[in-house]
Amino acid sequence: MSIVPYQEQFEALKPEFGALAPLREAAFARYAEHGFPAQAREAWRYTKLSPIANAGFAPAEPASLPASDIAAHLIPDAITLVFVNGRLDDALSNIDQAETGLSIKRLNEAGDILNDALDLSSAGPDDALVALNAALMQDGAVIEIAEDAHIDAPIHLLFFTNRPGMSQIRNLIRVGAGARATVVESYFGNRETYWTNVVNQIDLGDGAHLEHARSQEEGVNAFHIGAMQMTLSADASFNGVSVMRGGSLARNEVQVTVSGEGADCKLAGVSLGRGKQLLDSITRFDHAVPNTTSDQLFKSVMDDGSHAVYQGKVIVRQDAQHTDATQANHNLLLARTAQASSKPELEIFADDVKCAHGATVGELDDSMMFYLKSRGLDEDAAQKLLIDGFISEVLERIPSPEIRDLFLTDIGGWRLGG
Amino acid sequence: MLEIKKLHAEIGGKEILKGIDLTINAGEVHAIMGPNGSGKSTLAYVLAGREGYEVTEGSVTYQGKDLLDMEADERARDGVFLGFQYPVELPGVNGMTFLRTAANAARKHRGEPELDGIDFLKLLREKAALLEMDDALLKRAVNVGFSGGEKKRNEITQMAVLDPTLMVLDETDSGLDIDALKVVSKGINALRGPEKATLLVTHYQRLLTYVEPDFVHVLAKGRIVASGGKELALELERDGYANYVPEAEAA
Secondary structure (H helix, E strand, C coil): CCCCCCHHHHHHHHHHCHHHHHHHHHHHHHHHHHCCCCCCCHHHCCCCCHHHHHHCCCECCCCCCCHHHHHHHCCCCCEEEEEECCEECHHHCCCCCCCCCEEEEEHHHCHHHHHHHCCCCCCCHHHHHHHHHHHHCCECEEEEECCCCECCCCEEEEEEECCCEEEEEEEEEEECCCCEEEEEEEEEECCCCEEEEEEEEEEECCCCEEEEEEEEECCCCCEEEEEEEEEECCCCEEEEEEEECCCCEEEEEEEEEECCCCCEEEEEEEEEECCCCEEEEEEEEEECCCCCEEEEEEEEEECCCCEEEEEEEEEECCCCCCCEEEEEEEEEECCCCCEEEEEEEEEECCCCCEEEEEEEEECCCHHHHHHHHCCCCCHHHHHHHHHHHHHHHHHCCCCCHHHHHHHHHHHHHHHCCC | CEEEEEEEEEECCEEEEEEEEEEECCCCEEEEECCCCCCHHHHHHHHHCCCCEEEEEEEEEECCEEHHHCCHHHHHHCCEEEECCCCCCCCCCEHHHHHHHHHHHHHHHCCCCCCCHHHHHHHHHHHHHHCCCCHHHHHCECCCCCCHHHHHHHHHHHHHHHCCCEEEEECCCCCCCHHHHHHHHHHHHHCCCCCCEEEEEECCCHHHHHCCCCEEEEEECCEEEEEECHHHHHHHHHHCCCCCCCCCCCC
8 A cells, every 4th residue: 555644653552542443443444445525526625635735744842821811711510521632631621520311431451342433444535534533533522421421511622733734623512312512622722733623522411412512623724624523313412503714724514314203403603714814614414214404504604705605505315204304504704805605405305394595695784884884883893893793693693691791892803903 | 054055956867956045044844846747856865865866066064164065974973963764774784773873873974082881872862752753662673564654653763862963854744643743743843943844855744744844845847936824735736736847747
């Protein structure tokens, strides 16, 4: 076999593999079959991976992080796991907080669970980086919520990078039948050039409910590739909101398999871009059984020469009668040189379904701007109110006021150039 | 307070105002009436500083300053208020946040301390009560899903909170039923005072029954063709604009 990118890194990590060695070997072989996805592949059309492939990042070196650096990003009363340069930092985390029905393990303590849960058999060429992640995964959280347990405290996974290199993060979240939980992911970093490759696997049992919020504010020179793979059993429900505004090249892919009747998946996202950022959102919702619903709402506000992508696919299988699926993508361009690419897609094989999709691209409305100015707001204040108004539809979907406020504060920072 | 001299203005190369002369002193209420297309709304927009309305000749002096040299937002902070004929809907923009930002922009400009959330709410409730505006409406996105009457009452509520010096009201009476017209008029009258001036732009006389003007002007084809007291409005109501604009359709 010819050498593929990251083969060296794989060989170097081998001594630490332990019980997961066979799984990692298989995953690497799966990845090596395809290598890094090329832009000729439709799903990767806008994401140019060669800088990541060529960089050959070694794992980011461990470093300490002063607690004051993350204080502003914490959620009050949350169960917090802080990962620095791809590794859990025990001192900054409060993983021990007792909650009945909740188990949180680090990746390297959860070998059996991973061996059981990780299934790469269907990973194709578009999933090569998911397979690479399984081969190289360094750390992450394995969260299990017992049947009928209601975990009130949000579980907050915070990832901070301040060294060059890569972080291969793998999280597994299993919400048992009838259980409820809230999981928040936040990504931050400094100006180093680094690569975060994160894969989240989420399995929702019958009637389970997960609230999910994701804030991606990586450093300006970072590469961020995120993938979330989720299955919903009967009557399970998911409500997710994602904010993407960090990194020079950032992508978040969400693959949902709606495999139980009565399941409902709501996913909303907002991308805020400037400079030459590429912010790529990809979704794939697979409705496999009758009577399920899904709702996607993606918005972007793009300035300078930045580029927002939304490629959303909804598949309705032949058996999936009475599927109700909506997709909406709305883009607000603040500069003539900003771009939005939008491709909502439907593949419907059933005949009795309700599917709607729509996409818009526009600029700030002149009459709205004049109305605000006629009330004394200057250009910046007027723009800020309209942008906040535009994205509020997404952020209002976060039910927790604490989490919503945290996200809003962060976005306020974006408006100010932070 | 406001001195308009030989004002010419065009939109997209088409001249709409063709030499307007008008002086409004503090304490006065002036009404500008005229048929559709006479330039009434253009005059209101030019005074408020809307982009795309190009002044080609003449001057507008407001409190001794060159009004045309000021941006729309500067004019507003300096006490010029435009009540819109068609108030703009702002999806997702919370009415309270919007109005508090606006009120504090003006206060900052005047060197006054900004209002905190509690003081602002007190002020807003007091003004909203006058206009019979429901709290629930004020908390919603600005004008989104409001009825025509609610939008106009919202305009005057905003005006009451911002407490402007020069009030330019563009067809504030259009789309109002008689009860709403009375409420809106009460709101406008409450803001009259010796230090204030009002310019009412209207097509019909009926608003002037409730907000009595000191002077009435007829605008036709971009010029003021007649001026008089409030009796002029009654005459126009009775006879239409035909005496002043022979080819105008009867209002």
